[in-house]
Amino acid sequence: xxxxxxxxxxxxxxxxxxxxxxxxxxxxxxxxxxxxxxxxxxxxxxxxxxxxxxxxxxxxxxxxxxxxxxxxxxxxxxxxxxxxxxxxxxxxxxxxxxxxxxxxxxxxxxxxxxxxxxxxxxxxxxxxxxxxxxxxxxxxxxxxxxxxxxxxxxxxxxxxxxxxxxxxxxxxxxxxxxxxxxxxxxxxxxxxxxxxxxxxxxxxxxxxxxxxxxxxxxxxxxxxxxxxxxxxxxxxxxxxxxxxxxxxxxxxxxxxxxxxxxxxxxxxxxxxxxxxxxxxxxxxxxxxxxxxxxxxxxxxxxxxxxxxxxxxxxxxxxxxxxxxxxxxxxxxxxxxxxx
Numbered sequence: 496x497x498x499x500x501x502x503x504x505x506x507x508x509x510x511x512x513x514x515x516x517x518x519x520x521x522x523x524x525x526x527x528x529x530x531x532x533x534x535x536x537x538x539x540x541x542x543x544x545x546x547x548x549x550x551x552x553x554x555x556x557x558x559x560x561x562x563x564x565x566x567x568x569x570x571x572x573x574x575x576x577x578x579x580x581x582x583x584x585x586x587x588x589x590x591x592x593x594x595x596x597x598x599x600x601x602x603x604x605x606x607x608x609x610x611x612x613x614x615x616x617x618x619x620x621x622x623x624x625x626x627x628x629x630x631x632x633x634x635x636x637x638x639x640x641x642x643x644x645x646x647x648x649x650x651x652x653x654x655x656x657x658x659x660x661x662x663x664x665x666x667x668x669x670x671x672x673x674x675x676x677x678x679x680x681x682x683x684x685x686x687x688x689x690x691x692x693x694x695x696x697x698x699x700x701x702x703x704x705x706x707x708x709x710x711x712x713x714x715x716x717x718x719x720x721x722x723x724x725x726x727x728x729x730x731x732x733x734x735x736x737x738x739x740x741x742x743x744x745x746x747x748x749x750x751x752x753x754x755x756x757x758x759x760x761x762x763x764x765x766x767x768x769x770x771x772x773x774x775x776x777x778x779x780x781x782x783x784x785x786x787x788x789x790x791x792x793x794x795x796x797x798x799x800x801x802x803x804x805x806x807x808x809x810x811x812x813x814x815x816x817x818x819x820x821x822x823x824x825x826x827x828x829x830x831x832x833x834x
Contacts (some may be wrong), residue, residue: 499523500808501605501801502593504581504675507535508790509778510609511564513797516699518571520729520801526573527595529580532665534561537687543640545657548789560790584774585750589807591773604807607800608748608760608769608776609793620651625735632715633735643668643734649718651706652738654680658689660736661698670698671730671812673720677702709735748780756782766803767796773807 501517503510506528517524532538537557545554553563555563579595584606586592593601599764617635619625637660644667650657653674658681661672672689681684693700707721718735721727754761754770759782762768767775777796779788786792805814 496600496602497525498602499525500603501607501804502527502591502601502603503536503607503609504528505609505778505780506530506533506575506577507609507778508537508560508564509793509797510607511561511795513607513609513777513801514573515564515567515571516798516801517804518568518573520805522801522804522816523574524573525601527576527579527581527593527599527601529578531578533575533577534558534566539636543637544656544789547664548791550791554778568704580746582747584747586771588685589773604737604773605804606774607797607804608774608780609797610748610777610780614779618742620706620709620735620737622706622708625706628709628711628715628735632711632733633709633737635737636647640664646733647671647731648734648736649732650674650736650738652736653678654738654740655682655685656738657681657738660687660738662688662692664700665692671732672698673701673704674707675703675705701728706735765799767800768803770783775803 500522501524503514503524503526506526510526514524514526524639528535530539530655534542534557538561542558543556545556546560549555549560576595576599579597580659581593583594584591587602589603590604590649591606593606619629620633640663643664644773647669648664649671650664653676655670657674658679661670662685664670689698689700692698700738701720704720704722706720707727709715709719710717713734714715715735717729718732719727719729720797748760749755751774752771753774760769760776760780762776762781762783764783767777767781769776777800778793781796802814
């Protein structure tokens with residue numbers, strides 16, 4: 496049995512930053528993740544996709560963000576348990592006993608769920624013909640954008656992922672952007688830029704249309720789309736990318752007695768604690784009035800949850816807030832040399 500001050504479920508950006516905050520205030524923690532790699536959705540779904548809403552970082556990819564967070568954690572030697580799903584969570588007096596799919600058992604007063612949207616898989620194209628090309632030339636996430644250089648890429652979707660990738664790939668590829676409506680769910684600045692490139696002939700924007708079928712000999716060669724008037728059009732293409740969002744599954748979390756609301760966990764906004772004492776939820780999986788599903792929101796939530804953990808982990812000590820710029824204790828933990 497592994498005893499720790501806090502156990503974090505999820506090794507995405509929010510989980511990584513929460514671990515940093517726990518270590519800064521002197522608490523031990525370990526991280527469990529069902530994926531076999533660190534980085535969560537950032538690495539699994541869009542390692543190459545530009546991210547623009549991290550404060551003081553004008554642009555970075557999901558992979559770069561993950562690497563920077565890991566660099567920030569280096570002084571603390573965090574223990575990761577990858578490829579392990581948390582299956583059981585039981586209360587034993589004032590501690591939680593947590594068991595994973597590989598039989599690892601933890602004892603801790605604090606459990607922080609930072610598991611993004613739980614287990615997830617992308618929503619796929621409906622035509623059966625697509626299956627033969629999936630994971631080859633029909634994709635639902637991008638792990639290496641270089642494969643599209645000089646190719647024709649047809650992107651389907653109207654949210655941030657679809658439009659962000661349309662902008663990014665239009666630098667090196669011929670891009671068709673196809674959406675079933677003429678209104679988009681992406682942020683307005685991105686929509687405006689896409690329309691500007693469309694007017695300049697750098698993106699072929701097609702709205703009120705959906706995929707009808709695909710064809711090719713061993714690899715994708717042509718797609719057929721259909722508009723609202725049932726008129727069809729064929730387009731030569733090398734790749735088709737679908738960005739329709741994720742199908743979310745909470746998995747074992749659904750059986751832990753938490754207050755659930757549409758596959759998210761209800762929390763307070765003081766400690767980001769759930770209805771179960773000592774269990775917190777941060778990042779995309781938590782829900783509260785005014786919730787924004789942004790990485791920076793997850794950082795804020797993780798920082799407050801970490802400090803709430805101190806009371807249960809060290810009941811006989813009083814937590815004293817210190818700024819990192821002035822605290823000698825924190826600077827020593829970080830290995831910062833000061834005069």
